[in-house]
Amino acid sequence: MGCCPACGARGMFPRYLKVTPACTTCGEELHHHRADDAPPYATIMVVGHIVVPLMVLVEELYRPPLGVHMALWLPLTLILCLALLPPLKGMLVNLQWALRMHGFDPASDEYEPLPAPESAPRPAAAQP
Structure with a gap:
């Protein structure tokens, strides 16, 4: 959950959902991943299975007004989604x-080595 699959070191995500191109500890290339659309769908499924039964239970036991439901379930849903998406x-x-999958196998046709970093452009020489 945010750890390198090869060595287990933390730091797969330098930012909230941005996957690092390669592990800083072992050098395993991670730029092959294709985890763009599936994580939000999985998050919605997990959060839905947590929030909906709780919502039904609270409704059946206490019958709170709609405003209480909104004040309780909207923030909880948002917090759970934001917390579960990176893991x-x-x-x-x-x-x-x-x-x-998706190029992680060096023997596959999809495999692409990590591109070499481009050197920073040098400033132009001062003209006399």
Whole structure:
């Protein structure tokens, strides 16, 4: 969950959902991942299975007004979605790595080595 699939080091996400191109510890290339659309769908499924039963339970036991439901469930849903999205994306990237999907297998046709970083442009020489 946010750890390198090869060595287990933390730091797969330098930003909220941005996957680092390669592990800073072991050098494993992670730029092959195709975990763009699946993590939000998985997050919605997990959060829905948590929030909906709780919502039904509270409604059946206490019958609160609509405003209480909105004040309770909207923030909870938002917080759960934002909290679960990075770990679920990490799990999906790790699953792709474990199954050698989308170029993680060096013997596959999809494999592309990590491109070499471009050198920074040098400032132009001062003209006399």
